[in-house]
Amino acid sequence: MRKMLVVAVREYLAAVRTKAFLITLIIMPVLMSGSILIQWLLKDYRDTKTKKFAIIDRTPGTRLYPAIEKTIQAYNEKTIDPATHKAILPRFDLELVSASMNTSEAIAEQRLELSERVRKGELFGFLEISPEVLGWSKGEMGKQEPLLRYQSNRPTNLDFPHLIEKPLLHAIQDIRMDEAHLQAPREQIRAIMRPVSIEALGLTSRNPATGTIEDASLQGRIASVAVPIGFMMLMFMVIMMTATPLMQGVVEEKMQRIAEVLLGSIRPFDLMLGKLLGMTAVSLTITTVYLGSAYGAARQYGFAEYIPPDLLAWFVVFQALAALMYGSLFIAVGAACTDMKETQNLLWPVMLLAMLPMFLMGNVLQEPNSTVAVGLSFFPFATPMLMILRQSVPPGVPSWQPVLGVGLVMLATLLCVWVAGRIFRVGILMQGKGAKLNEMLRWVFHD
Amino acid sequence: MLAVAIEGVTKTFRQHVAVDHLSLQVPRGSIYGFIGPNGSGKTTTLRMIMRILYPDRGVIRVLDEPGDNKPTDRSILDRVAYLPEERGLYKQMKVREVLHFYAELKGFRRSRPDIDAWLKRMDLSAWADKKVQTLSKGMAQKVQFIATVIARPELILLDEPFSGLDPVNTDVLREAILELRRSGATIVFSTHDMGVAEELCDFICMIYKGRKVLDGTLESIQDAYGSDTVRVHLESSAALDNLPGVVKITDFGRHQELRLAPQADTQALLACLMQCGRVRHFEVTRPTLHDIFVRIARPDAAPEEESHA
Numbered sequence: 152m153r154k155m156l157v158v159a160v161r162e163y164l165a166a167v168r169t170k171a172f173l174i175t176l177i178i179m180p181v182l183m184s185g186s187i188l189i190q191w192l193l194k195d196y197r198d199t200k201t202k203k204f205a206i207i208d209r210t211p212g213t214r215l216y217p218a219i220e221k222t223i224q225a226y227n228e229k230t231i232d233p234a235t236h237k238a239i240l241p242r243f244d245l246e247l248v249s250a251s252m253n254t255s256e257a258i259a260e261q262r263l264e265l266s267e268r269v270r271k272g273e274l275f276g277f278l279e280i281s282p283e284v285l286g287w288s289k290g291e292m293g294k295q296e297p298l299l300r301y302q303s304n305r306p307t308n309l310d311f312p313h314l315i316e317k318p319l320l321h322a323i324q325d326i327r328m329d330e331a332h333l334q335a336p337r338e339q340i341r342a343i344m345r346p347v348s349i350e351a352l353g354l355t356s357r358n359p360a361t362g363t364i365e366d367a368s369l370q371g372r373i374a375s376v377a378v379p380i381g382f383m384m385l386m387f388m389v390i391m392m393t394a395t396p397l398m399q400g401v402v403e404e405k406m407q408r409i410a411e412v413l414l415g416s417i418r419p420f421d422l423m424l425g426k427l428l429g430m431t432a433v434s435l436t437i438t439t440v441y442l443g444s445a446y447g448a449a450r451q452y453g454f455a456e457y458i459p460p461d462l463l464a465w466f467v468v469f470q471a472l473a474a475l476m477y478g479s480l481f482i483a484v485g486a487a488c489t490d491m492k493e494t495q496n497l498l499w500p501v502m503l504l505a506m507l508p509m510f511l512m513g514n515v516l517q518e519p520n521s522t523v524a525v526g527l528s529f530f531p532f533a534t535p536m537l538m539i540l541r542q543s544v545p546p547g548v549p550s551w552q553p554v555l556g557v558g559l560v561m562l563a564t565l566l567c568v569w570v571a572g573r574i575f576r577v578g579i580l581m582q583g584k585g586a587k588l589n590e591m592l593r594w595v596f597h598d
Numbered sequence: 599m600l601a602v603a604i605e606g607v608t609k610t611f612r613q614h615v616a617v618d619h620l621s622l623q624v625p626r627g628s629i630y631g632f633i634g635p636n637g638s639g640k641t642t643t644l645r646m647i648m649r650i651l652y653p654d655r656g657v658i659r660v661l662d663e664p665g666d667n668k669p670t671d672r673s674i675l676d677r678v679a680y681l682p683e684e685r686g687l688y689k690q691m692k693v694r695e696v697l698h699f700y701a702e703l704k705g706f707r708r709s710r711p712d713i714d715a716w717l718k719r720m721d722l723s724a725w726a727d728k729k730v731q732t733l734s735k736g737m738a739q740k741v742q743f744i745a746t747v748i749a750r751p752e753l754i755l756l757d758e759p760f761s762g763l764d765p766v767n768t769d770v771l772r773e774a775i776l777e778l779r780r781s782g783a784t785i786v787f788s789t790h791d792m793g794v795a796e797e798l799c800d801f802i803c804m805i806y807k808g809r810k811v812l813d814g815t816l817e818s819i820q821d822a823y824g825s826d827t828v829r830v831h832l833e834s835s836a837a838l839d840n841l842p843g844v845v846k847i848t849d850f851g852r853h854q855e856l857r858l859a860p861q862a863d864t865q866a867l868l869a870c871l872m873q874c875g876r877v878r879h880f881e882v883t884r885p886t887l888h889d890i891f892v893r894i895a896r897p898d899a900a901p902e903e904e905s906h907a
Contacts, residue, residue, distance in 0.1 A: 157702040165690060407686025415648045415680035416703040418672055580650065
């Protein structure tokens, strides 16, 4: 027992006292938020090349084209910065294509022809206006056929359709109102018809300090998504930050033949447990630093209410268990390999397990209490990350769930540690070549 | 009072028999040398004594531990130290920290005075607070030796302790080993260097292909082979062949060693040699350990081995 602690203390100090540790501690959050930062920095850098669009207006007398043309003209005037005379937005050019015969063959033929032009790069996309768009009788309401079609080979760039959508709608409504001989002023009708949307908000609460009732805030909405994601990313990051050096350490001990000396003094299982404890302590140190500073900042700026203390406690519990569980798997991989390159081959199943919650994050966030989400959060390798994710999405989970989750993770951790111990015992002395998966299985189940 | 008692131990790796029905006894307070060619089972035996490996069959008892001790009981190992052949230390740790760590691992606390004394003795005091990776190979090897003996073990197992050391450090290490013995420790070491084995060991055991082929004091081993060796030095380097009763000639350059057939006549040999040239040196002697080793371990040695058995 004492020897295990001696090993744990050495592992902890070896990890924490390096400059690399401090640097990683600072750089990791920067890297993790880096992609968001880059997108934000690059949001003003846009492609300003002129884009050309074809319009097929099948309404009699091309009645809608002028509305589009007017909108685009107004837009094009804004594409040049008046001060610098530099293009800040792409200019849009229009080409009115005369509509084909109104038979399905001719229409399909024309769509193909324009699509070919998009493929060749002559056009960026084309908009097709069905003549039925002007109809307003009841019978025409339920039609499935799209009335406005925008085709392009770059379906993610929707600047053009978004730009003309509203003006076009207004033009269509104007024509419909004319044809229906409505007497009321257009603006009045539009005001009557303006759409109403539902705003999704959190709950209103009474501030215990001031006694005032506080409405659900926008921050609350952001926090209800940001806190769960933040928790989960943090847990994943800390596992990777600590388990990988742990594995490297095992490989180093094998390569440097330190393992043999250690095993002359301590049981392989105790050695491994010591390493695991050391790593868990490192991961809790990192967690304390990150969560502490995040919580401190949250308090400073008045967001502390979104990070309840009991959630922090659960996070620490799950973080520690995840460190033990994944740490033992990483140790087993390290013990089975003779150099760092080999670890890559054996590590992927473990990485897949660790990444699983990340893949499921979106779905679980959406429906944290769906049967699938609940079920997945009881899969022990996903439990630490998914359970904390579900717990931190309001309204949280019934309290039996994290308790059962911790129990299951503990069982899985014991199993992992046992399996890793068997592999470690044989692998740590093995030199020359790394083990195959089937060899590792034999180590686990035989003698 | 035995430091190590091995009884009928066999260890097999898959098809390969590494140690085959080995039995031996190491008396306390002795220096016990393991010799044998590479791959003969020396390291496996040392690892089994350290319980890093477990024997398939047989019993190994260390420091007179009770016979009902389970082979997995490692508590006795706090009194045993082991220096593996291929050594390594944590490169990023400081010398003093490494030594402290190894002392703690053996359950030895308050190791600081001992560490300082050993560092001084090995001429490493200036390096106590330097990282291991800054040490030269010889220095690292000395640090490793200190790490092995820092917890005042009663039994010390050293696997090839002298390999790679220069003559000065070899002397330092040999003196350290002798002093450890004087203070009551038992030292078991393996070596390829027959000279060191002859000089240092009270008992020598040779393992060949997993079996014990020699065991005893140097004298008893040499006695078993009899005085069948003649060391000669002739003034002129005449070709020595067709000598009566000589079965093998080993040329060492400045002198030659002749091995005699049983019951060969040394007088007739001397007479014959005098025909060949002026004889400067003629000595009927026992074979050296080196010679015995080579006789056993040479690929063509099998029939000769039987003639002595």
